[in-house]
Amino acid sequence: KNHVCDHEAPISDEERVKLSPDIRDRMVKALEFKTISVEDGMEDIYSNEFVKFWHYIYEQYPRIFSSEDPDVQVDRIEFENGKETIVVIIEGTDRTLKPGLFISHADVVPAIRKEWTHDPFKPFVTEDFVQARGAYDCKSILMAQLEALHALLLNGEKPPRKTYFLFPHDEEVGGFGAQEAAKIFRERYNIQSDGFAFIIDEGMPPIRNGLPGVTKPLLTIGYTAKGYLTVELTVNYAKVGHASIPEKESSITILSDALSRINANPQPNQFGKSIEVEMMEGLVPYLPWTIKPVIANLWLFRPLVALAANFDKQMNAFFRTTSAITIFNAGYKSNVIPIQARAVVNHRIHPGQTISQVLEHLERVIDDDRVLITQEEGALEADKVTPRDSLYGRKIVHSLNRTIKDIIAIPGIFLAACDARWLQDFSDHIFRFYPFVMEKEDLPGIHGREEKLRWQSYEDGINFYLDFFRHMDENDLPPGHTEL
């Protein structure tokens, strides 16, 4: 048995924070600020929005941000144009315990107005959800943590251990806020390697109807995260002439062939090299009878399960390094054959592979010297793996089960990247997840259009953090609640 029992008694009605109109309004208002991160080289006209956003937050949560309490400290790390990464530190009741760290970024990706039915920065509010850029990624976590912490402090309580909150300003464009915070943790706060008991950051969302036959919300908590590698492919092919007498090949056809080969020859399947097997085993109790015997007997069906990567895009992303062609440009006039064609391919590296193995595969598959492959800055190997039996992982699952109806939470791989990657040295126990249930159709809203947060999920998420803040000490879980 390797899962935490999912029949936890839910928190009582008295313990539960209800989603009041004030809590809703604070979230809606927070979504109006255009805390947009723009790519390098583009004009940044949003700096003042960050200033206004934090001013608003300071006003809304006075027990945190203008407190006389010596156990509550706020640090502001300043960056260009008045942007700030914020650190909140709460002294815990037991000073012998290692501190914990919660991360949630304040910036959002841009949104194109005409792609949305409503202005992405004028939140569209219904009885069931709020729709706006950042509603899920990541103001949901930032606001839920502040709501939970504020409620805890107003109630005269403190977390059992010293607790750090890190709110970076630029996760979406490189994470310099988190990198600078890592230096400050070491130099100013004297936190050493392995100095945090655990780190919790954004990550995988719990999805209802996420897998065929699994209707309950399924969350694969990121016990590791995929690595990151972007390459630029360039073809300079000078044999061009008038478009009325084209050559057989051009920079565009050569590059297109290379891209087709990348698509036709995916990176090798890594099933079993990281924690996919544990993820599958964790799923077994919840699977429909049609699939259960296969997953429950991986000793026999392992090759068959690995094959799922060839048929399902999610399994593909869990089992291998993915390659997404994200930029393609060539040509500037309809009757001129261009000398240069260029494409960008973004890889998410499975923990079973390294950057150099991915590059070797790429070169082998393209097999054409005319295609120049250059690695862009910012490549990172996959994150290290949190121990499967981590006590903190069990505590997280315990609080999830107590606060979110029917949730299934199992260890897995975070398929994207988050700021925790810059702080890995500080803890062996890193968890990447959102505690807000979403419907399957909501998923494309993250970094896409019509991003949503469901109100019931928001209430549940606030209660998750509150319950976890109250119980994140070293004491073991209540007897009978774990099946490790």
Ligand SMILES: CCCCCCCC/C=C\CCCCCCCC(=O)N[C@@H](Cc1ccc(O)cc1)C(=O)O
């Ligand atoms: C069994 C159930 C199947 C469920 C499958 C669900 C798939 C969901 C996968 C990902 C959804 C996630 C995520 C939200 C977090 C987004 C974080 C993010 O976008 N991070 C950026 C970070 C980044 C990296 C590098 C840069 O230069 C800039 C930003 C990312 O692109 O990863």
